[in-house]
Amino acid sequence: MSPARRTESLSREVVVTAAIELLDEHGERGFTFKLLTERLRTGAGAIYWHVANKEELVRLCADRILGDALAAAGPEQDLRSLALAVYDALDRHSWAARHVIVLPSLPSALHLLDRIGTLLTGTPLPAERRFLVATAIFNYVVSVTAQDVVRVATVDTSAGRDALLAEYAKSWESLDAQTFPFLTGAAADLREHDDRDQFVAGLDLLLDGLRHQSGGGQPVQG
Known part of the structure; x- marks a missing residue:
């Protein structure tokens, strides 16, 4: 017996929310509109009324993930807190990272880059350096998770991250x-390291460099 059809109205927001749940469960490769219609108890036509195709839907989902991270961080957060909020969001929803990494086109990615640049205006960093520094910080924040996703996607991950790192360490x-x-000498560190600690180490290097370029004046909040 087929599942009962949903009776409440279907909206783009509802579609995106359900799609995010499925993307988290199955990854982008395993996510299909068939799964989505089953989750929403509706037909494909009702979904296509709100989105043109899978590519558009996944981009909307990635935009939601990043937008929620920015909202949670709040407009007054310092650069370090903002970067960690975005990292944690992309780490929880790793499929979203590759849609953010390209030269910003998602609305929320544009907001992220703008937020970073705006925070830099509150430091003594010379105006002519702000674009380069803002884009360097943006690229670091969104690229680290995306790089991990690509690395894991190229191998058999059935044994999980620990087994993968153990294999690399052995080599x-x-x-x-x-x-x-x-x-x-670092093989044991590779096997046992925490990805978030590794991200924080790189982030702190960037922010320390920013403090140095700012002439040691008004500090960058860390």
Whole structure:
């Protein structure tokens, strides 16, 4: 017996919310309109009334994820808190990262870049450096998660992240120690590291560099 049809009205917001749930469960590759119609208990035509195709829907979902992160961070957050809010959102919804990484076209990505640039105007950083610094921070924040997603997507991930890192660490340990002294010594760190700690380390380097470029005047909040 087919599931009962939904009786409440269908809106774009409802469609996007259901799609995000399915994207989190199945990833972008596993997400289909068939799954979506089953989740919403409606026909494909009702969904196509609100979105043109899967590509548009996934972009809307990614925009929602990023927009919610910006809203949660609040307009008064400092650069470090803003960056961490975005990282955590993209880490929870990793499928969204690649849709944000390209030169900003999603409305929320534009808001993120604008928020970063606006926060920089409150520092002693020279005006002519703001574009370069703002885009560097933006690219770092959205690229780290996207890079992890691409790396994981290229291998068999059935065993999970820990098994993948263990495999990489084993390959580092097998390298010649004289040729690769750092990598062979860091194999254990690779196996055991926390991705968020790694992100924070890079972020702090960026913000420390920003403080230096600002001449050590008004501090960048960290």
